[in-house]
Amino acid sequence: MSLNTTPRGQRLHIALFGRRNAGKSSLINALTGQEVAIVSDVPGTTTDPVAKAMEILPLGPVMIIDTAGIDDVGELGALRVKKSFEVLNRTDLALLVIDPGRGFGPYEEEVLKRCEEYKVPVVTVINKIDLYPEVVRNGLGVELASPKVFVSALTRQGIEELKQVIIQHAPKDWTMPTIVGDLIQPGDLVVLVIPIDKAAPKGRLILPQQQVIRDIIDHDAVAIMVKERELKHALSHLGVKPRLVITDASAYLKAAADTPPDVLFTSFSVLFARYKGDLETLVMGVKAVDKLRPGDRVLIAEACTHHPIEDDIGRVKIPRWLRSRVGGELHFDVVAGSGPLPENLGDYKLIVHCGACMLNRKEMLSRLMQARRAGVPIVNYGVIMAHMHGVLRRALSPFPALQALLEPAEEEMELELELLRRVRG
Amino acid sequence: MSLNTTPRGQRLHIALFGRRNAGKSSLINALTGQEVAIVSDVPGTTTDPVAKAMEILPLGPVMIIDTAGIDDVGELGALRVKKSFEVLNRTDLALLVIDPGRGFGPYEEEVLKRCEEYKVPVVTVINKIDLYPEVVRNGLGVELASPKVFVSALTRQGIEELKQVIIQHAPKDWTMPTIVGDLIQPGDLVVLVIPIDKAAPKGRLILPQQQVIRDIIDHDAVAIMVKERELKHALSHLGVKPRLVITDASAYLKAAADTPPDVLFTSFSVLFARYKGDLETLVMGVKAVDKLRPGDRVLIAEACTHHPIEDDIGRVKIPRWLRSRVGGELHFDVVAGSGPLPENLGDYKLIVHCGACMLNRKEMLSRLMQARRAGVPIVNYGVIMAHMHGVLRRALSPFPALQALLEPAEEEMELELELLRRVRG
The missing domain is CATH 3.40.50.11410 (Rossmann fold)
Known part of the structure; x- marks a missing residue:
């Protein structure tokens, strides 16, 4: 799940707007769980808007665009504000961050106006509710048509709700940038195990199979398809080890048994659990x-x-x-x-x-x-x-960080099952 | 295009009915262009109905069921007639063959009745018009709801028209039994070259590509997909030579150049020209x-x-x-x-x-x-x-009989083009 291999163009682009020191950078840290933005209480720390590839759990890869304070002053400040609004051209969703100590004013109105102009959905984020708890009850004193969320970037209160609202306002066709492309290198061989049973449509492939094949060849790799019965044969006839074997869930045991332990192994359903969710x-x-x-x-x-x-x-x-x-x-x-x-x-x-x-x-x-x-x-x-099939740990092999989440107990059960499989041949 | 590897169940099943010596076996020979049925003017040469896999040009592989004479006599004859009608259970199309010398009578009425009962379309074939030319003008003296064709199995007059009528009355979903399965053996590696250009639908495969992949894995072989740029790389990373390389027509030259001369080579469009026609x-x-x-x-x-x-x-x-x-x-x-x-x-x-x-x-x-x-x-x-691309001879390599149809001139042009390609690198 390398961030670097994900094309910039396909990530959800989220731009943050707000006055200097409204807490935009702290909010980014709270969303990503990382200390990535330079956080300081000196107003105007952020200058040119910079788009950064980040991961927000469970949203996945996003592009966060932090902008200069919309109340920036002087000739240089005005230029910064102008540049800030230009990012709306490549923004899927805008967050308007408000410091309750300063309230909602002409600066904030300007942001809403600009977002409407660029047809970018906007979520108003009232920050610092740890310092101003009364704002949650009393509100900002204005009626907003756009959704609003009360948060504290410092205590993380409201952050999960904000993520929920971000998802709700993401574009309808928003997907992960790739199903499998980030797990492979150009030229890699990837084997797909596709059992042909009564459920398989005659003379066609189901859409997830097509999507994975396309994703593989789009990433300059080689897609190899076999039924589960021919997997062993196919592996023995390749000149090199494949990078990855992806099986249909209905062939978990046979495919896992026939894939060498040093070859990455997963299933279509695990890949789509990631692609379609978290x-x-x-x-x-x-x-x-x-x-x-x-x-x-x-x-x-x-x-x-x-x-x-x-x-x-x-x-x-x-x-x-x-x-x-x-x-x-x-x-x-x-x-x-x-x-x-x-x-x-x-x-x-x-x-x-x-x-x-x-x-x-x-x-x-x-x-x-x-x-x-x-x-x-x-x-x-x-x-x-x-x-259920005792292959979850194996099916997570392309995702070692997730493998590590599994209990040792699970591991032991897997080993037992593995032994049982070997005994049964 | 081996007849033997084509599953029986998927061929068009054509059953012939008629009185003894109406010329059913001769008609089969005329349709297939081969001397396959035992032709004799001793009435009742055909006994038990036998289904035979045959090829009718340009229809492709069919199953011909020759039956005993419907006017067969005696206890054994009655049994034969009963067995003859039982084949209607597995018949797509019936041909009722009539000898104008005997005309249309109760026997023929019985065939039409049985076909209606089994919901099998029937074509009446009036044979021997070389002997009875007047029947073409005067007809049989009965009004038939089903289509009728006048032929001479001996002189082949009307045979092409009969083929046309057979096609018209074949089941709507009638296809060739396989697109590529008859060209490969279980375990074979088959490489598909799929260029990804602007015309390719995003995240999907077009139906012909899906059909070929399914046909390959349904036949217990291994389907390997690459873009044209990765073909050479993929071929060098297979442990064995593939049986066949199938390219999209838009990558003819690159794919032909990168496929070793001793590997069979064709294109999706050539395979579908066969699958969809002749x-x-x-x-x-x-x-x-x-x-x-x-x-x-x-x-x-x-x-x-x-x-x-x-x-x-x-x-x-x-x-x-x-x-x-x-x-x-x-x-x-x-x-x-x-x-x-x-x-x-x-x-x-x-x-x-x-x-x-x-x-x-x-x-x-x-x-x-x-x-x-x-x-x-x-x-x-x-x-x-x-x-046009100078690769037709090459693209017909799985079909040597068709390759032989090409003029030597064509071959020379191909060689010239091949040289040109090598010079250009």
Whole structure:
């Protein structure tokens, strides 16, 4: 997940506007969890607007554009302000940061006017509520058409809500810049394992398979497709080791067994969990499976109202496996459809979400944020299926930071399963 | 194009019915151009209905089911008749063969009744018109709802028309059993060259690419996809030589140059010319290019009424190339849309047809048959483009019988071009 290999043009561009010392740079640090901007209480520390590639969890890679104070003074200051507004040309979303000690005035009006002019959605962020707690109750004394969020960049209060609002106002077609391109180098061989079963459409490839192939060849690498039965044969007929093997979840065990241990291994569903949402949140969620106790409530969340099939993955397979793992009864509720998750999320010990093929990234991230804010672990079908098959650690091999999140217990179970597989041949 | 590797289930199944000695077996020979059925004038030579895999040009692979005479006598004869009608369970199209000397009677009525019962379309074939020429004028004395064709299996009169009618009554979804599967063996490596230019849809593969990938992995082989720039690199990183390289037509020269001479080489458009129609007819058609003279009329036939783009392949590129090749003016007419080709086909020295992505195999074959019957050479964009790039012989390497159809002159030109390419590097 190298930041450097992500093309600038495809990241969500977020520009921050506000008077000098309103706390724009501190807010960036609070959003990214890093000390990246120069924070100082000397007004006017930021001069030329600089776009910086950053990562906001769980939003993923973004481009943050910090601008000079809109109240900058003097000839040079006026030039800085002019340059600040020019960034609206390449901005997806603007944050107007307000210091309650100074309030909403002509400077802030100017920002809203300019954003309207450039048709850039704007979110008003009232900062420093640790210093001015009364502003949350009393407001700014103006009626704003645009959404507003109260935060403290210092105490991080309201930051999660701000992320949620940022997601809501991101462009509809906002995606991750790449599905797999950041994991490979030009010229790499990438093997895709595609079982042909009754579910496979005749004479076609499903869209996720097409997207991964395109992403591979768009990144100057070589995409190699086989059924699971030919994987071993194909690997033995390549002159070099492939960089990565990506399997369909239905062939997890066979593909994992036939892929040499020193070759990176993952699945389409793990890649799309990252592409369509946030893999880290989901991996954190899977750990809650081990903490489930008989009698706990689990929410199965489906994005579409499909007709449940026999042996349905969300309504039959996963509940059956969870009950057997817990060794007792669990209470399952199912919600289906788009829009936010139900308000009583706090009643659940775990949310199991579908693969979200009918949701865009915005919608899925919104739901992940909703679960995070409610403090409820959330996992999706792809990640929990990998866990059920004992291959999650292996399927996270391209993401060592996430692998490290898994409990040692999980590792032991994997080793046991690996031994079992070898014994069975 | 081995007949044996084509699965039986996907071939067009044609069953022949008729009285003993109506000439069913001779008709099969006339359709296939081979002496395959046992022909004899002893009534009742055919006993148990036998399904045989055969090739009818230009229809491609079919399954012919020859049945016992429907007027067979005795206990054994009655059993044979019963078995004959049972084949209607696996028949796409029935031919009712009539000997005008015996006429249309209760036996024939029974066949039509049974076909209606099994919902199998039936074509009445009045045979032996060399012996009974008056039947063509006078008919059979009955009104038939189903189509009828007058033929002589002996002189081959009417056989081309019968093929046309067979195509018209084939099932709508009738296709070739495979696009590329008959050219490869299980475990083979097949490399697909897919240039990513502005015309490529973002994040997807076009349907023909998906179909070829699926066909390869469905046949237990390995599909390897690269952009043209990475072809050489990919070939050098495979442990074995690939069986076949298939290129997009837009990368003909680069892909041909980078593919070792001992590796089979073709293009998506050549494969689809075969899958969607008849490659032999089109290769015969390309030879007419060399016979064009200034002043000749050429018909450009497009299957859809797309908005012509600048540098349109059918309206600009091919006419420009043909004019320069002929060294003078040519008269081009363009027809666009589905349905039969215009009736004045005889006015043209060459028909250049589009890739037929909007036509099914039935419709494209119908048009090829129409051109054949009018005696006008027909070629399609894919085949003529390969010829224009001097790579047609190379692109026919999986089809040596068709390669042999090309003039030596063509070969010499290819060699010249090859030399030119090497000189230019």
